[in-house]
Amino acid sequence: QKEVEQDPGPLSVPEGAIVSLNCTYSNSAFQYFMWYRQYSRKGPELLMYTYSSGNKEDGRFTAQVDKSSKYISLFIRDSQPSDSATYLCAMSRGSTLGRLYFGRGTQLTVWP
Amino acid sequence: EPEVTQTPSHQVTQMGQEVILRCVPISNHLYFYWYRQILGQKVEFLVSFYNNEISEKSEIFDDQFSVERPDGSNFTLKIRSTKLEDSAMYFCASKGGPTGSYEQYFGPGTRLTVT
Numbered sequence: 686q687k688e689v690e691q692d693p694g695p696l697s698v699p700e701g702a703i704v705s706l707n708c709t710y711s712n713s714a715f716q717y718f719m720w721y722r723q724y725s726r727k728g729p730e731l732l733m734y735t736y737s738s739g740n741k742e743d744g745r746f747t748a749q750v751d752k753s754s755k756y757i758s759l760f761i762r763d764s765q766p767s768d769s770a771t772y773l774c775a776m777s778r779g780s781t782l783g784r785l786y787f788g789r790g791t792q793l794t795v796w797p
Numbered sequence: 798e799p800e801v802t803q804t805p806s807h808q809v810t811q812m813g814q815e816v817i818l819r820c821v822p823i824s825n826h827l828y829f830y831w832y833r834q835i836l837g838q839k840v841e842f843l844v845s846f847y848n849n850e851i852s853e854k855s856e857i858f859d860d861q862f863s864v865e866r867p868d869g870s871n872f873t874l875k876i877r878s879t880k881l882e883d884s885a886m887y888f889c890a891s892k893g894g895p896t897g898s899y900e901q902y903f904g905p906g907t908r909l910t911v912t
Binding site for chain 1: 801803830838839841842845853886888892900901902904905906908
């Protein structure tokens, strides 16, 4: 299944850099878009959650959704070594039950 | 802060055996899920559970799998007759009420190794 595509990286940036992570999707029924952070052998941790098109900002993180292009992004400003993790995009059709469809994850390393 | 917990953290079993993975969702959440992640692959949906019954299941969730909420706090995944390809991380997730919140919170996972 290729409903959600995400470049696995790895992505390596210096501390303080702006990081851009992206996913594309094919199912126009997706309405809810999430970004999770996952450390090695741990569970996904919810970072950001957006509905439909637009931007949402939370501290150093900005999530962007462009439904016309079926493209979502996560920007991390002033990246820190503690941001080093795998970032997973996930989306759902918006039914109450909310089955999530995940991308493969992008492995990010921020070096000091 | 409330969190989803899972036990055991690591389970090793022999091919053909049955395993039960346990989860305690966030209390007052109503929707429960199991996902799995084979090493190096995507997190994949297995099943969702609401109001004491399965709401949706994926093509992966065949007769080998079953779920149960035996009491008010636990949520279990049973895998019968395990196969080598069942080796994966299994994540439990829970979600709050029916309106507003679509955010699923994940547990730390159980690493299942089938030998």
